[in-house]
Amino acid sequence: MKSAKSKQRLNEMRTPARSKQNLQGDRDPVQVFCRLRPMQRDTDISCMKIISPTTVLLTPPSTALSYRNENNKTMKYTFKEVFPPETAQQEVFDKVAYPLVEGLIKGKSGLLFTYGVTGSGKTFTMTGEPQNCGILPRCLNIIFKTINDYQAHKYVFKPDKMNMFEIQTEVEAMLERQQELHKFKMGKKNNSNPDLAMASMEVTKVEGLNEDNQYAVFVSYVEVYNNSVFDLLEDGPPVSKNLPAKIIREDAAHNMYVHGVTEIEIKSAEEAFDAFYLGLKRKRMAHTTLNAESSRSHSVFTIRLVQAPVDEVGEAVIQNKKCLTISQISLVDLAGSERTNRTKNTGQRLREAGNINKSLMTLRTCLEVLRENQTNNTNNMVPYRESKITHLFKNFFEGEGQVRMIVCANPRAEDYDETLQVMRFAEMAAEVEVVKAQVNDIAASMGLVSGRRKANRLFAAARDNLARPDAKDLELDLGLVYSLGPDFPSLELNSSQASHIIKELMAHLEMRLNRRETLKRSKALKDERFRAQLIEMEKESLEVRSENSALRGQLAASERRIRALEDRLTATENESTSNKRKLNELTEYTTTLKRDLQEKELQLSQNKLEREKMKRILERKYNHKIAAEHEKAKEINSEKEKLRNAIEDKENRLRIIAEALDRGDVEPKSTGDFAAQTSVRDYTPGSTPRALPAHLLTPFSSAPQTRETRDTPASSRRGVAIANPRHRRSLSADGKGWIEHAPNKLVPMGTVMKPSITNSKHVNKLTTIKDIANSKASKYCLISQEQDTDGELETKLYKGDVVPTCGGGAQVIFNDVEMLKQFSPNRESQRESQRETNRSGCARHSGKRRETTHSPPQTPSNTSKKQRVDED
Numbered sequence: 001m002k003s004a005k006s007k008q009r010l011n012e013m014r015t016p017a018r019s020k021q022n023l024q025g026d027r028d029p030v031q032v033f034c035r036l037r038p039m040q041r042d043t044d045i046s047c048m049k050i051i052s053p054t055t056v057l058l059t060p061p062s063t064a065l066s067y068r069n070e071n072n073k074t075m076k077y078t079f080k081e082v083f084p085p086e087t088a089q090q091e092v093f094d095k096v097a098y099p100l101v102e103g104l105i106k107g108k109s110g111l112l113f114t115y116g117v118t119g120s121g122k123t124f125t126m127t128g129e130p131q132n133c134g135i136l137p138r139c140l141n142i143i144f145k146t147i148n149d150y151q152a153h154k155y156v157f158k159p160d161k162m163n164m165f166e167i168q169t170e171v172e173a174m175l176e177r178q179q180e181l182h183k184f185k186m187g188k189k190n191n192s193n194p195d196l197a198m199a200s201m202e203v204t205k206v207e208g209l210n211e212d213n214q215y216a217v218f219v220s221y222v223e224v225y226n227n228s229v230f231d232l233l234e235d236g237p238p239v240s241k242n243l244p245a246k247i248i249r250e251d252a253a254h255n256m257y258v259h260g261v262t263e264i265e266i267k268s269a270e271e272a273f274d275a276f277y278l279g280l281k282r283k284r285m286a287h288t289t290l291n292a293e294s295s296r297s298h299s300v301f302t303i304r305l306v307q308a309p310v311d312e313v314g315e316a317v318i319q320n321k322k323c324l325t326i327s328q329i330s331l332v333d334l335a336g337s338e339r340t341n342r343t344k345n346t347g348q349r350l351r352e353a354g355n356i357n358k359s360l361m362t363l364r365t366c367l368e369v370l371r372e373n374q375t376n377n378t379n380n381m382v383p384y385r386e387s388k389i390t391h392l393f394k395n396f397f398e399g400e401g402q403v404r405m406i407v408c409a410n411p412r413a414e415d416y417d418e419t420l421q422v423m424r425f426a427e428m429a430a431e432v433e434v435v436k437a438q439v440n441d442i443a444a445s446m447g448l449v450s451g452r453r454k455a456n457r458l459f460a461a462a463r464d465n466l467a468r469p470d471a472k473d474l475e476l477d478l479g480l481v482y483s484l485g486p487d488f489p490s491l492e493l494n495s496s497q498a499s500h501i502i503k504e505l506m507a508h509l510e511m512r513l514n515r516r517e518t519l520k521r522s523k524a525l526k527d528e529r530f531r532a533q534l535i536e537m538e539k540e541s542l543e544v545r546s547e548n549s550a551l552r553g554q555l556a557a558s559e560r561r562i563r564a565l566e567d568r569l570t571a572t573e574n575e576s577t578s579n580k581r582k583l584n585e586l587t588e589y590t591t592t593l594k595r596d597l598q599e600k601e602l603q604l605s606q607n608k609l610e611r612e613k614m615k616r617i618l619e620r621k622y623n624h625k626i627a628a629e630h631e632k633a634k635e636i637n638s639e640k641e642k643l644r645n646a647i648e649d650k651e652n653r654l655r656i657i658a659e660a661l662d663r664g665d666v667e668p669k670s671t672g673d674f675a676a677q678t679s680v681r682d683y684t685p686g687s688t689p690r691a692l693p694a695h696l697l698t699p700f701s702s703a704p705q706t707r708e709t710r711d712t713p714a715s716s717r718r719g720v721a722i723a724n725p726r727h728r729r730s731l732s733a734d735g736k737g738w739i740e741h742a743p744n745k746l747v748p749m750g751t752v753m754k755p756s757i758t759n760s761k762h763v764n765k766l767t768t769i770k771d772i773a774n775s776k777a778s779k780y781c782l783i784s785q786e787q788d789t790d791g792e793l794e795t796k797l798y799k800g801d802v803v804p805t806c807g808g809g810a811q812v813i814f815n816d817v818e819m820l821k822q823f824s825p826n827r828e829s830q831r832e833s834q835r836e837t838n839r840s841g842c843a844r845h846s847g848k849r850r851e852t853t854h855s856p857p858q859t860p861s862n863t864s865k866k867q868r869v870d871e872d
């Protein structure tokens, strides 16, 4: 258990051996950086871990081929710096490429290449993407930003096709420019990618530019595909397939170069991008399983900076080839190493992969041999020539320059086996050393002082200023020329008679001494004047300073005021905005209310219209009803009239009968006859009249009746049954429904005169109008019982018709009153005497009552408002 753990820890801590050799001061190791790309999927498992800014751990996953062979070792790899996946392009540029650009400006060459498994981010690091550009565009941008004001005119420096440059005169250069302008007019292709905004990037200048030099930038772009070199900027067909292969040669300075490669002189970053994108279009890319846009070749973009010092007056470039300084940066995007069984490539892709792997292998072998030679001080042949790419790099490793490498890695576990190889290569490359570049200051060796160019510019500016009209009044010192005179005469003493030479020399020296004295005096005078001017200026300066500080105070106060005003303005604006918002809300609210109001008004007017319509309908309806009521009332009145006539007729008849009876013409035959008579007398408007005996219907004689004759029949009717149910009259004989409104405890009358109200609805109290209006009854009878002044029971029946009203209610039109009285037998005698007294006035009424033992029912009949009292 213990051994397994300690073994694991040991493996983790095991770092590949580094060269123990002390680096000499004139050599630099190849600087190797590592950049991890972000994982594509969340499900990917990482096999790499950054444990410090310079170290990563590589742990083999169980799926790796080398899992068993390597004994499950976790390896630690150290780099100059490790960039985690989230590192920005700018940071990578600043740390890796910026020092190379600095070197380039100072005349030192550099090589930067990206190395890694396919799809690990080499092209992303070197070229980048639109809006997120990589090292190459950033290099171009910063170079042009730095040298912009110090560029030589185009074609002053001209490639000589042998990797060197010629210097042309201004006239020659101008002629070539004119020719180019002519060509340009004939048609120039624009290759730049409009999506890219690299030129607009914010960049800072590189420090250390020699301002006394003139500069020119040349770019070339080649690709090494299937171990052949192709010029990507060559004029010709746009597809690189048809381009002729180039050969690699060694120039006079033992530098390797692509013979006949197109070198374009570039004057701005935009032009450089143009050239770059022309080449990029031709570069061989293909879709593979592991990368949608996989580079199938190694590409080398070279930026050469040519610089030459300006002459002593700081105007033109010194026309001497030896004065040229040529430095270059080669940016190499290597094709990705790939395991063919993983990529599943076939045919052309497989051949490409084979060549890519072979050239990378050669690179690796070269570096290994180089390292061995450096470490062991041996001189084994480095097989540069085995591959074009190593052949081209030869001068970087054997000559002078900085070499930097970015190892790109995809940390996912699937790439482990290839990543392991890449890490081993990186580890080995970091042990190779390159000789430091030395820079000679050519101008200094020629005795040229620095600042010439600046002085020349200032002089030109001053000369221009003198031509300005406002410079007329300037006081110019055009006096003494501060020189001690002409050069010394020849001092060579070549004969013994050369005393004149000594004399000449003495005279020259005296003249110089005199001149020196004059100059001294002039200088002292000028010094004095200058001092006075200085004092004056100092005074002025003091005044200006105090004025300035006062103005500053004022300015500060004004600024404070402005700030306060701005604050107020902001607050007011805010308030105004909020008020506007409120106003808008209120306006909206008002609009809503107005709309509601309009709707309501519309609704109201509609309702009003409907009501008026309804009113008109109801008016029409009620007018009809009223007319009908009038008709009905008329009918009723005529009916009443008829009835009254009939009653009067009957009364007349009855009177005739009574008179006849009094006279003794008619003898009552039985109680039944009497009942028939009674029945006739009992006729009420609501009941059906019963037939009278035929002899009673004969016209009565018109003989006058006496009181005696009228009294006689009364005595003869004594003993007639008063409570025979057969003779009970009915108020509902007309078949209409009645509302019988009577108290609950009516005193039973038990006489034939008591009305029998069938088909009736009994109510003892009228609580609502519905009791009358909603019932089907068309007749109404109100029954009341009370004692009269004699203490007799008096029953009154008020009868009427129920008539519906237009408002939905009902009204009762009373048209009859019946009054029934019952007399107590023991009070008969008192009444008898009273009747006796009244007999003279009303014999017909009292006669019957005296003879009745039971109080006979009164059957008063009243039509409408007239009360009809029974003659009894």
Ligand SMILES: Nc1ncnc2c1ncn2[C@@H]1O[C@H](COP(=O)(O)OP(=O)(O)OP(=O)(O)O)[C@@H](O)[C@H]1O
Pocket: 036, 037, 038, 085, 116, 117, 118, 119, 120, 121, 122, 123, 124, 125, 291, 293, 294, 295, 296, 334, 335, 336, 337, 408
């Ligand atoms: N650091 C990174 N950040 C974001 N995306 C990245 C990064 N590195 C790589 N990529 C993305 O991964 C993909 C593959 O990258 P790239 O083409 O640069 O790989 P490569 O190493 O050049 O592959 P090949 O060798 O096949 O040409 C690209 O879509 C790229 O945008």
